[in-house]
Amino acid sequence: MSAVTLGIPSVRGVPRRAATPAGRPRPETPLLVDRYGRVAHDLRVSITTACSLRCTYCMPAEGLPLVPRDELMTPDEIGRIVGIGVRDLGIRDIRFTGGEPLMRRDLEQIIGASRTAADDAMRHLGAGADQRVRIAMTSNALGLDKRADALVAAGLDRVNVSLDTVDRQAFATLTRRDRLDDVLTGIQAALAAGLAPVKINAVLLPETLAGAADLLAWSVEHGCNLRFIEEMPLDADGRWTRDDVVSAADLLEVLGSRFTLTPAGREDPSAPAEEWLVDEGPATVGIIASVTRSFCGACDRTRLTAEGTVRSCLFGNEETDLKSLLRAGATDDEVGDAWRAAMWAKPRAHGSDAVELAADAFAETERSMGAIGG
DSSP states (O other), rough: BOOOOOOOOTTTTTTOOOOTTTTOOOSSSSSOOOTTTEEEOOOOEESSOOOOOOOTTTOTOOOOOOGGGSSSHHHHHHHHHHHHHHHHHHHOEEEESSSOOOGGGTTHHHHHHHHHHHHHHHHHOOOOOOOOOOOEEEEOOTTTTHHHHHHHHTOOOEEEEEOOOOHHHHHHHHHHSSHHHHHHHHHHHHHHHOOOOOOEEEETTTTGGGHHHHHHHHHHHOOOEEEEEEEOOOOOOOOOGGOOOOOOHHHHHHTTTSSSSEEEEOOOOOOOOOEEETTTTEEEEEEOOOOOOOOGOOOEEEEEOTTTTEESSTOOOOEEEEHHHHHHTTHHHHHHHHHHHHHHHHBBBBBBBBBBTTTTTOOSSSSSSHOOOO
């Protein structure tokens, strides 16, 4: 994560939506800095609220309300926003999320427009070929076997796959769909297409904890990088309670009964996952302790919803509508200024600026993870 010294004059054309904690204005920098000195370089773009699974911790059984087609961002609009982010704001990593990105029939066009825009922006900045912006996708892998090659050809670099268990019955209960074999087929297709490293994201749940070691063994066998994530209060049904959270310590105890785990730190300072070597490596397992070991102080993400609004924080309900600006004929500078202003107002942690907020306390959010984008 980069840090910016606060206290120099504000950027021209950017509304002073909020002062720094010390009462100073936004520094004059083109980057997406917030009031706490964090700089966003990682852009998450949700492109749909539709999904082919109904994971109990993410969606209700009937699914989430779908965003009308004409309210979704088009490939050209997404490409333009990506170009502005890379050229003018310092974005260097892009990941497409949902819902499920594969539910968009025009996903290849979205990836292609974004790749072209990102590459053009980097050339504009005089960057070399080795400074290519990384474009990734988070997916449940259903149907990926039919599209992996085309997505790579369009410019996709890698994929994260959401998979919480390799037990078929547990998978069917958790996702309300008996589709484990299809998910595993999609993962194999991603590996064959060169979408490496394939990262497996597993939400830590009481009902899947006993099978965590099996999932790790499967991931090591198939050359995938597994990361476990503590469940946050972003479920659509609002049933999350702190008492139900399976902590990183609980997981390490279970995995440690079968594997030798050696702490390996983080792959970079702003990465949310703490890494452990598995049986002395080279395989690793990561744990994102989003509840019990908050990493908000190093957050470098900015998020765009499927409707084209910027969210500075998963738990911050304030949104700035970039899509409407595009459709109203705004210039790139005007879109960039609105984006900078939105990120300047980013809360300190978990949707709140309260200094006394407990590490595992979260502001109430109006949207679930499936509606925000992961």
